[in-house]
Amino acid sequence: MSSSDNGGGRVAGQLSDQQMDLLLRDFFACEVPGALPVAGRVVPQLRRYPEVAERAAVRPAAVVRSARLVAALALAALALCAMLLNRHAERMATVAAKAKAAAAEETMLVSPQGSAGSRQAPVGADGLLLQETDQIQLAPQR
Amino acid sequence: MTLSDVWKGCMTSSDSALAGVPARSEEIACFYRENSRELWAIFYSMCSDPERAHDAVQEAFVRLYHHQGEPVRDLRAWLLRVGQNWLRDVARRKSSGCSLLSGLDEFTGRVVDPRATAELHERQQQIRSAMAELNEDDRRVLVMKYSMDWSAAQMGVVMDCTAAAIDMRLSRARRRLAEILVEQGYQHE
Numbered sequence: 480m481s482s483s484d485n486g487g488g489r490v491a492g493q494l495s496d497q498q499m500d501l502l503l504r505d506f507f508a509c510e511v512p513g514a515l516p517v518a519g520r521v522v523p524q525l526r527r528y529p530e531v532a533e534r535a536a537v538r539p540a541a542v543v544r545s546a547r548l549v550a551a552l553a554l555a556a557l558a559l560c561a562m563l564l565n566r567h568a569e570r571m572a573t574v575a576a577k578a579k580a581a582a583a584e585e586t587m588l589v590s591p592q593g594s595a596g597s598r599q600a601p602v603g604a605d606g607l608l609l610q611e612t613d614q615i616q617l618a619p620q621r
Numbered sequence: 622m623t624l625s626d627v628w629k630g631c632m633t634s635s636d637s638a639l640a641g642v643p644a645r646s647e648e649i650a651c652f653y654r655e656n657s658r659e660l661w662a663i664f665y666s667m668c669s670d671p672e673r674a675h676d677a678v679q680e681a682f683v684r685l686y687h688h689q690g691e692p693v694r695d696l697r698a699w700l701l702r703v704g705q706n707w708l709r710d711v712a713r714r715k716s717s718g719c720s721l722l723s724g725l726d727e728f729t730g731r732v733v734d735p736r737a738t739a740e741l742h743e744r745q746q747q748i749r750s751a752m753a754e755l756n757e758d759d760r761r762v763l764v765m766k767y768s769m770d771w772s773a774a775q776m777g778v779v780m781d782c783t784a785a786a787i788d789m790r791l792s793r794a795r796r797r798l799a800e801i802l803v804e805q806g807y808q809h810e
Binding site: 493494496498499500502503504506507509510511512514515516517 | 653654655657658661665671672675678741744745748749763764766767768792795796798799800802803809
């Protein structure tokens, strides 16, 4: 949006953005009462004024509460993760122990000839079929 | 200790001026130094009258000084509420008291050109009335930007939007104000 100057220094038509910027600076330089001190606070405190002026007294406390809530939730999440990891580790240890026990049971040989390959195959010259320890029959099976 | 002593402490912004001022008054004086300009800007954006906005600020602080009830938890919100209510009361009474020429006090003791002063006053009044025709948000960003020299980021906090949105709103507000001024026959020198 540009301005058009005529010979008398006056602008006919729209003022440019730059001209408006200068105009407003000059305007407020005269408009602001000289008795007012220069603002010392840089960060504006009010979120949106003046509609939320009523809530301004509550907001700082709410912000602190929400920060504490976030921190508490984060700690709870960390604790939960630690508990889950611990349980998983215990479960894995239990599974490993069972597997080890099972493996130990598997290697518990009952044949005097050592590892016998298939359990279903006869292992002895007399055709005895070797069963698991807890299923040892008193009578041979053919 | 009179109220004028408290105000002297406020206006001079000097620690020595606050010597002997009670602690509560000193707190109010410090709060005045830090916040009065912003409060003025808020009231000004509401009423478009610099003198009335200044009166609203002073009225709010005087009432704070005389406040005897429960301690005020949020001074800014309290002062804002008091100032707003005062402005509404004044508008309702349609006070038509004589308003001083803005900036006249600054000429005290100096030789001034009456014509220049009158032209300045007329120009100020024209821009003031044009600003009063803007919508509230446009007026607010212009007041925050040019009376307090806030950055777009700072204004974004107040207006609850991004700095880029603030820049766009500022540009739009200036453009709209320019249109109004031209419609009103404003002569820019």
